[in-house]
Amino acid sequence: MERSSSTERLQPITSVNSGDGIPMGGDLYSFTIQIVNVIFYGKPGHGNEWVLIDAGMPKSGDKIIEEAERRFGENNPPQSIILTHAHFDHIGGLIDVLEKWDVPVYAHLLEIPYITGKRDYPDPDMTVEGGMIAKMSKLFPTEAIDIGERAHELPADGTVPGMPGWRWLHTPGHSEGHVSLFRESDGALIAGDAFVTVKQDAMYKVMTQELEVSGPPVYLTPDWESAEQSVKALAMLQPKVALTGHGIPVSGEYLQEHLGRLAANFRELAIPDHGKYVDGSDS
Numbered sequence: 001m002e003r004s005s006s007t008e009r010l011q012p013i014t015s016v017n018s019g020d021g022i023p024m025g026g027d028l029y030s031f032t033i034q035i036v037n038v039i040f041y042g043k044p045g046h047g048n049e050w051v052l053i054d055a056g057m058p059k060s061g062d063k064i065i066e067e068a069e070r071r072f073g074e075n076n077p078p079q080s081i082i083l084t085h086a087h088f089d090h091i092g093g094l095i096d097v098l099e100k101w102d103v104p105v106y107a108h109l110l111e112i113p114y115i116t117g118k119r120d121y122p123d124p125d126m127t128v129e130g131g132m133i134a135k136m137s138k139l140f141p142t143e144a145i146d147i148g149e150r151a152h153e154l155p156a157d158g159t160v161p162g163m164p165g166w167r168w169l170h171t172p173g174h175s176e177g178h179v180s181l182f183r184e185s186d187g188a189l190i191a192g193d194a195f196v197t198v199k200q201d202a203m204y205k206v207m208t209q210e211l212e213v214s215g216p217p218v219y220l221t222p223d224w225e226s227a228e229q230s231v232k233a234l235a236m237l238q239p240k241v242a243l244t245g246h247g248i249p250v251s252g253e254y255l256q257e258h259l260g261r262l263a264a265n266f267r268e269l270a271i272p273d274h275g276k277y278v279d280g281s282d283s
Contacts, residue, residue, distance in 0.1 A: 021067065022249055028188060030243045031067050033060045036089040039190055039243055041163055042078075044071050051162040052081045052097070053181070053190055054090040054245065058141070061096025077101035079162035082154075084192025084245065085175040086114040087121065087220055088141045098150060106161055108170060109153045110177030117146030121175070124219045128275030140220070154179065171234065173227025174216035180234060187240030193217060194230045195262060197247030211248060213258035215270025222277045228266040235263035 021031040029040040033056040042050025050072050056064055068078070080103055083090060094105070094115075105115065113119035121142040154160070158167040160181055171180045171194040181190040193216045216227055241251040242259070250258075262269055272278050 021071075024241055024243060024249045024251070025186070025188065028190075028241075028243060028249075029071065030249050031064075033057050033063055033093075035246060037243065037245055037247075038064055038093075040068065040071060042072065044073075048072075048076050048079060049162075050076075050078050051160075052078045054084055054192070055081065055094040055097055056092050057089050058092035059096075061093035061100070064093050064097055065100055077103050079103065081105045082160060082163070082168075082181070083107040083111060083115070084180065084190070084194075085178040086111045086145075087175065087193070090192075090245065091115065091145060094147065095145060098147060103150070104152050104161070105147055105150050106152050106154045108168075108177035108179050110172075111175065112151055112153060112177075114144045115147050115151045117144050120144050121220075122222050125222075125275045125277055126219065128218045128272050128278065169233065171230035173223045173225075173230050174221045176223070178230070180230075182237055182239070187238065189234065189237065189239035189242045191234060191242050191244045193245040194227070194234060195242075195259065196244045197242075197250050211250070213250065213255075213262050214247075215262065215266065217246070218272050218275065224271050224278060227270070231259075231266055231270070232263045235259045 021029055023029050027041055027043045030037045031040065036057055038056045039053035040050060041053060052064070052068070078101065081097070083105065086107060107115060114121060123142055124138060124140050126138040154168050160166040160168050163181070165185055166181050166183045168179045168181055171178050171192070174193045178192055178194060180192055180194050182188070195216065196214050197211055198214065215231065221227055238256060240255070241249060242255055243249045
């Protein structure tokens with residue numbers, strides 16, 4: 001498989017939670033690599049009945065494999081890998097993981113070009129209103145990777161391969177093919193970056209992982225109208241627990257109160273005052 005800078009260009013930024021794992025219920029586990037989370041779905045001791053959701057920062061493949069082996073045992077690959085989207089910090093370890101585990105990778109149809117070498121993402125918006133990470137976002141890779149025939153479109157019926165009882169929801173805005181995963185039986189939500197629980201553009205808050213239910217990362221969100229509708233749709237589900245791409249998992253009254261507040265006041269709380277995508281120009 002062809003390598004590219006989106007998986008090879010190490011990003012020198014981390015947080016106090018890097019290397020920590022947080023279990024949520026019996027079958028969800030959020031593991032932080034630098035400033036982003038990968039999610040493990042499945043109960044330890046249940047064979048290969050587990051799924052990896054997202055694949056972390058560049059050069060994080062070994063960390064993902066080590067944590068998976070610690071949780072599920074050695075030589076026990078997942079049934080599948082699900083991508084909420086294909087930004088560099090969600091596919092950074094993917095190629096190395098696939099060299100170890102020959103498993104299918106599922107993403108929304110609109111994300112497939114970014115993992116089959118056909119299309120690069122738009123450049124990050126370093127001009128957007130925000131903190132230091134927004135300003136340094138020009139360094140973040142946007143190039144497509146190519147995983148070839150291992151890339152598969154998520155089933156059109158909304159089911160999630162390897163995750164019975166879950167359904168995927170198209171939640172565009174942060175990327176055009178962004179998806180979130182929801183299990184109605186217990187209200188569990190894997191939100192990706194549709195919303196996050198840390199203010200992702202602010203260096204200090206990212207490093208300390210200060211809890212704050214926030215909109216998607218501002219420097220890589222090109223469609224704010226869709227992003228707003230996605231957050232409103234997720235809030236209407238009234239999730240009881242949420243695992244997000246950045247920040248710690250949240251649950252209960254805190255989640256419902258703050259996600260509801262974000263949905264009701266998205267333009268004031270999430271959309272930056274200025275930026276090339278905010279102003280309607282991507283040039």
